[in-house]
Amino acid sequence: xxxxxxxxxxxxxxxxxxxxxxxxxxxxxxxxxxxxxxxxxxxxxxxxxxxxxxxxxxxxxxxxxxxxxxxxxxxxxxxxxxxxxxxxxxxxxxxxxxxxxxxxxxxxxxxxxxxxxxxxxxxxxxxxxxxxxxxxxxxxxxxxxxxxxxxxxxxxxxxxxxxxxxxxxxxxxxxxxxxxxxxxxxxxxxxxxxxxxxxxxxxxxxxxxxxxxxxxxxxxxxxxxxxxxxxxxxxxxxxxxxxxxxxxxxxxxxxxxxxxxxxxxxxxxxxxxxxxxxxxxxxxxxxxxxxxxxxxxxxxxxxxxxxxxxxxxxxxxxxxxxxxxxxxxxxxxxxxx
Numbered sequence: 001x002x003x004x005x006x007x008x009x010x011x012x013x014x015x016x017x018x019x020x021x022x023x024x025x026x027x028x029x030x031x032x033x034x035x036x037x038x039x040x041x042x043x044x045x046x047x048x049x050x051x052x053x054x055x056x057x058x059x060x061x062x063x064x065x066x067x068x069x070x071x072x073x074x075x076x077x078x079x080x081x082x083x084x085x086x087x088x089x090x091x092x093x094x095x096x097x098x099x100x101x102x103x104x105x106x107x108x109x110x111x112x113x114x115x116x117x118x119x120x121x122x123x124x125x126x127x128x129x130x131x132x133x134x135x136x137x138x139x140x141x142x143x144x145x146x147x148x149x150x151x152x153x154x155x156x157x158x159x160x161x162x163x164x165x166x167x168x169x170x171x172x173x174x175x176x177x178x179x180x181x182x183x184x185x186x187x188x189x190x191x192x193x194x195x196x197x198x199x200x201x202x203x204x205x206x207x208x209x210x211x212x213x214x215x216x217x218x219x220x221x222x223x224x225x226x227x228x229x230x231x232x233x234x235x236x237x238x239x240x241x242x243x244x245x246x247x248x249x250x251x252x253x254x255x256x257x258x259x260x261x262x263x264x265x266x267x268x269x270x271x272x273x274x275x276x277x278x279x280x281x282x283x284x285x286x287x288x289x290x291x292x293x294x295x296x297x298x299x300x301x302x303x304x305x306x307x308x309x310x311x312x313x314x315x316x317x318x319x320x321x322x323x324x325x326x327x328x329x330x331x332x333x334x335x336x337x
Contacts, residue, residue: 286301
């Protein structure tokens with residue numbers, strides 16, 4: 001069997017992966033632009049910027065990714081533009097894979113996109129580690145498409161048939177399709193397979209402890225970080241940052257207490273929280289903490305400066321600030337006054 005026949009058979013064998021993977025990339029822009037257009041509108045509750053913000057608490061800082069995500073959620077207008085560009089790249093990668101046009105270049109894009117999502121959001125998924133699974137399999141599928149190219153049933157194949165010089169063109173072989181067996185193909189295939197496995201197992205361990213040690217799931221367990229608490233100008237001021245839990249659910253805080261020596265010395269109950277003015281919550285990121293008639297609510301990734309009025313003077317000493325979540329969890333920090 002000659003090498004050309006082998007290439008055709010391999011490109012045929014990977015057709016199911018190619019078409020399914022292409023649709024995954026095409027469907028995302030279709031959903032955001034046509035089927036649910038609010039997903040790219042910063043003024044819509046459907047805006048995917050909120051999902052992007054939810055990546056932040058545990059995003060890896062490999063290649064400064066965490067810093068990049070934080071920069072964008074601090075600048076919503078830039079985030080809105082970035083999401084349009086990202087959506088366009090997704091569409092072009094999916095279209096390239098579906099048509100078999102510049103197949104290897106499209107496969108590179110389809111590898112880097114899930115890799116970025118994996119490193120940023122691989123910790124999410126309350127039950128099935130959704131983003132980690134999608135990102136890991138996406139990297140492996142993209143690399144497989146890069147290795148095979150499309151020597152059959154593709155625009156690349158038509159171009160090579162029409163322009164004979166393309167088949168022997170080095171740039172077209174590496175960005176489009178064609179025989180790259182003259183390159184150290186076997187070593188490259190093994191290296192990319194090891195890379196895919198390293199990324200999969202490495203992120204599994206980094207985000208979930210899934211290779212050794214104790215398992216953990218940031219997407220399942222709700223947590224709110226409280227810091228910089230102080231009493232100033234007859235107000236209790238602190239920062240609250242929701243760093244884990246399901247991105248699909250709000251965290252509701254109907255009761256806040258101050259404790260000293262194990263006793264509650266001041267309380268903001270449901271009525272007191274509901275009566276707070278909007279200025280009592282000063283949000284930092286795209287995702288918001290907000291007050292309704294029942295409680296203080298926080299989306300995943302929300303960070304806010306909270307200002308609570310004090311109607312009595314408190315003694316100096318060490319206090320514990322406690323946020324009581326509606327499901328029974330408490331989140332606390334100690335501070336000196």
